[in-house]
Amino acid sequence: MKLLIKGGHVVDPANRRDGRTDILIDRGKIVDVHASILADGAKTIDASGKLVTPGFVDLHTHLREPGREDKETIETGARAALRGGFTTVCAMPNTTPAIDQRGTVDLVHREAERLGLVTVKVVGAITRGRAGNELTDFAELFDAGCVALSDDGSAVANGFLMRRALEYAKLFGRPLIQHAEEPTLFANGVMNEGLVSTTLGLRGIPGESESVMVARDIALAELTGGWVHVAHLSSAKSVEMIRQAKRRDVRVTAEVTPHHLALTEEAIGEFDTRAKVNPPLRAEEDRQALIEGLRDGTIDCIATDHAPHTDWEKEADFDSAPFGISGLETALGVCAHTLIAPKLLTWPQLIERLAVNPARIAGIEAGTLNIGAWADVAIIDPNATWTVEPKHFSSKGRHTPFAGRQLPAAVVTALHHGAEAGR
Amino acid sequence: MATEHAEQTAQWTKKDLLGLRHLTPEEITLVLHTAASFRDISLRPIKKVPALRGKTIVNLFFEPSTRTRTSFELAAKRLSADIVNIAAAGSSLSKGETVLDTVRNLEAMKVDVLVVRHAAAGVPHLIAQHAASSVINAGDGAHEHPTQALLDLFTMHEKKGRVTGLQVSIIGDIAHSRVARSNIWGLTKLGARVTLCGPPTLIPPHVEQLGQGGVRVTHQLEEAIRGADVLMLLRIQHERQEAQLVPSLREFRLHYGITRERLASAKPDVLIMHPGPVNRGVELDSDVADGPYSVILDQVTNGLAVRMAVLYLVSGASRGDHEAAD
Numbered sequence: 003m004k005l006l007i008k009g010g011h012v013v014d015p016a017n018r019r020d021g022r023t024d025i026l027i028d029r030g031k032i033v034d035v036h037a038s039i040l041a042d043g044a045k046t047i048d049a050s051g052k053l054v055t056p057g058f059v060d061l062h063t064h065l066r067e068p069g070r071e072d073k074e075t076i077e078t079g080a081r082a083a084l085r086g087g088f089t090t091v092c093a094m095p096n097t098t099p100a101i102d103q104r105g106t107v108d109l110v111h112r113e114a115e116r117l118g119l120v121t122v123k124v125v126g127a128i129t130r131g132r133a134g135n136e137l138t139d140f141a142e143l144f145d146a147g148c149v150a151l152s153d154d155g156s157a158v159a160n161g162f163l164m165r166r167a168l169e170y171a172k173l174f175g176r177p178l179i180q181h182a183e184e185p186t187l188f189a190n191g192v193m194n195e196g197l198v199s200t201t202l203g204l205r206g207i208p209g210e211s212e213s214v215m216v217a218r219d220i221a222l223a224e225l226t227g228g229w230v231h232v233a234h235l236s237s238a239k240s241v242e243m244i245r246q247a248k249r250r251d252v253r254v255t256a257e258v259t260p261h262h263l264a265l266t267e268e269a270i271g272e273f274d275t276r277a278k279v280n281p282p283l284r285a286e287e288d289r290q291a292l293i294e295g296l297r298d299g300t301i302d303c304i305a306t307d308h309a310p311h312t313d314w315e316k317e318a319d320f321d322s323a324p325f326g327i328s329g330l331e332t333a334l335g336v337c338a339h340t341l342i343a344p345k346l347l348t349w350p351q352l353i354e355r356l357a358v359n360p361a362r363i364a365g366i367e368a369g370t371l372n373i374g375a376w377a378d379v380a381i382i383d384p385n386a387t388w389t390v391e392p393k394h395f396s397s398k399g400r401h402t403p404f405a406g407r408q409l410p411a412a413v414v415t416a417l418h419h420g421a422e423a424g425r
Numbered sequence: 426m427a428t429e430h431a432e433q434t435a436q437w438t439k440k441d442l443l444g445l446r447h448l449t450p451e452e453i454t455l456v457l458h459t460a461a462s463f464r465d466i467s468l469r470p471i472k473k474v475p476a477l478r479g480k481t482i483v484n485l486f487f488e489p490s491t492r493t494r495t496s497f498e499l500a501a502k503r504l505s506a507d508i509v510n511i512a513a514a515g516s517s518l519s520k521g522e523t524v525l526d527t528v529r530n531l532e533a534m535k536v537d538v539l540v541v542r543h544a545a546a547g548v549p550h551l552i553a554q555h556a557a558s559s560v561i562n563a564g565d566g567a568h569e570h571p572t573q574a575l576l577d578l579f580t581m582h583e584k585k586g587r588v589t590g591l592q593v594s595i596i597g598d599i600a601h602s603r604v605a606r607s608n609i610w611g612l613t614k615l616g617a618r619v620t621l622c623g624p625p626t627l628i629p630p631h632v633e634q635l636g637q638g639g640v641r642v643t644h645q646l647e648e649a650i651r652g653a654d655v656l657m658l659l660r661i662q663h664e665r666q667e668a669q670l671v672p673s674l675r676e677f678r679l680h681y682g683i684t685r686e687r688l689a690s691a692k693p694d695v696l697i698m699h700p701g702p703v704n705r706g707v708e709l710d711s712d713v714a715d716g717p718y719s720v721i722l723d724q725v726t727n728g729l730a731v732r733m734a735v736l737y738l739v740s741g742a743s744r745g746d747h748e749a750a751d
Binding site for chain 2: 195196197199200201202203204206272273314317318319320321322
């Protein structure tokens with residue numbers, strides 16, 4: 003059955019499209035992109051007044067399955083992704099057990115394919131059990147379809163092991179995603195170290211716990227020629243180091259989350275665990291540096307770090323509550339509020355960072371509206387305003403510092419392989 | 426008690442007492458004034474008034490404490506309230522029950538006031554958000570210990586006749602001290618000047634910006650002693666040495682311990698205060714702790730009156746009236 007998206011404003015940075023264009027889809031693939039398409043018998047989606055963009059690609063999603071299906075399942079995570087405009091998500095390996103061998107990668111792929119809601123790519127672990135001691139079988143993991151490897155949730159602290167991992171990963175041309183955190187400087191902290199942590203009497207995490215590890219990994223990438231992708235950047239110093247490293251053509255890429263772009267440590271208020279994330283929300287100068295880094299290309303893409311948790315875990319004291327918030331369903335609105343409304347980015351620039359660049363880093367064919375590509379499409383009402391109501395989330399994770407906030411730009415619908423998911 | 430702020434017109438309208446950061450100077454003064462009216466009860470042969478008869482108070486101590494728990498217990502009993510002590514050693518989460526599960530169970534038994542002590546900052550706030558009962562923070566992590574600061578203010582006022590204009594030096598482990606934080610808020614709100622003193626490892630970042638009008642930081646003990654009306658010492662714990670925050674307790678004493686010799690440069694009427702328990706020979710030598718400047722035991726006595734006042738005020742707020750104390 004043919005599907006025609008008619009009258010929308012297409013924003014497809016990979017093809018330099020930014021204007022009113024129709025898109026024709028047949029058997030899940032884009033077959034025609036033209037100013038005006040007539041297709042008899044095609045089901046038509048009236049997209050007038052809407053933006054039509056490639057479906058977003060999230061490099062950093064925690065689906066929690068296998069092991070913590072009470073927090074999220076591949077199905078609930080995939081439904082949340084679609085509602086947020088994401089048609090591809092890269093599942094992080096800090097599940098139980100960790101995704102550190104082919105069997106577990108296959109399990110995630112099989113379940114995602116059975117559901118057919120979004121494309122789920124897997125990020126395998128760098129070390130067995132994410133314990134930081136022994137490398138996983140990289141060849142087996144990449145052969146099983148992993149797009150990258152990461153011990154996310156914690157860093158590869160051992161410098162020798164990280165050096166060897168970067169060297170060995172060169173065989174596969176894929177990145178190692180580093181959760182940049184020097185564990186001894188992290189020191190069981192629970193929020194950014196600064197005036198707010200001092201006021202609340204909470205253990206602080208200095209920005210240097212991140213930038214020290216970023217510095218080490220840049221040095222190791224330079225030494226080995228390997229590719230390090232820095233996850234969820236949070237500090238101004240890290241941004242500057244990556245900027246300098248890129249000037250030296252070091253193979254380093256980086257991502258930032260919508261919440262680090264939008265919020266500072268002030269969001270914690272009076273011990274609000276909905277703002278407890280790792281790395282922590284930092285100071286305004288860090289936030290500004292992240293925005294500037296995203297603008298000038300130092301930071302390649304936006305990734306959600308969607309990290310759902312149960313109510314009983316998050317409704318605890320700040321020390322005990324787990325790090326992480328639900329991010330897939332608010333990402334676009336938060337980005338539009340933080341970046342589009344103040345004219346820091348244009349829509350094509352934002353879509354590049356939400357779809358094109360993450361697909362490039364993951365090495366997958368997505369993030370474009372190429373003729374012949376799978377029809378992974380987001381349709382956005384740029385003039386809508388909506389209120390974040392976590393109880394209506396598709397994700398099982400209902401914790402977000404944006405609860406109750408009015409945000410601009412709503413995802414009206416998302417198509418995965420041409421199939422429409424209602425919002 | 427003399428009034429520095431218009432406590433006569435202040436009314437207690439809060440359900441809870443979670444810290445001094447969000448109290449107005451008038452509210453702080455109201456507590457102190459109320460405490461003054463309760464102080465004499467403990468001096469009577471029959472140390473009991475019926476002010477809180479029929480009220481049920483729970484001492485919910487997730488972290489061990491003898492003196493604060495006892496002080497609250499006696500305060501409740503002297504107001505004729507029923508009090509239950511619950512010592513939940515360690516985290517209740519380790520037993521599979523969350524803090525909120527524990528609180529919901531207690532509330533199902535229709536209690537009126539929860540006095541909460543916890544090793545994690547913010548637990549009383551969490552409980553207060555979910556509980557209909559009044560919550561009194563009896564110390565949460567390194568955050569606040571409001572009744573300790575109130576009894577410190579009360580003692581300073583008792584001994585000096587005023588808090589406004591006093592120069593108070595808080596010496597020791599500021600970074601991990603809930604007592605320091607509550608005192609910074611309370612003292613600066615009442616117009617005292619605060620100096621914090623300790624090695625850089627025990628001074629938290631941006632602490633100068635806390636309090637109204639800010640506080641001064643020095644790493645030199647002599648500067649903290651000179652001109653101070655009050656020297657408030659904080660306990661240095663052995664864990665700080667293990668965490669490499671001080672090389673040794675001996676070295677700490679050499680640089681920051683209050684000895685009789687060091688007091689020679691102090692004001693002749695300086696007050697020595699300590700929230701207890703004193704680490705004798707570390708932050709405070711025995712002859713100073715037991716010496717003529719020390720008001721450490723007065724602090725304990727006043728703690729009872731202050732906790733009676735706090736229990737009385739939050740109970741009154743929860744039932745919506747303000748009866749006389751006796």
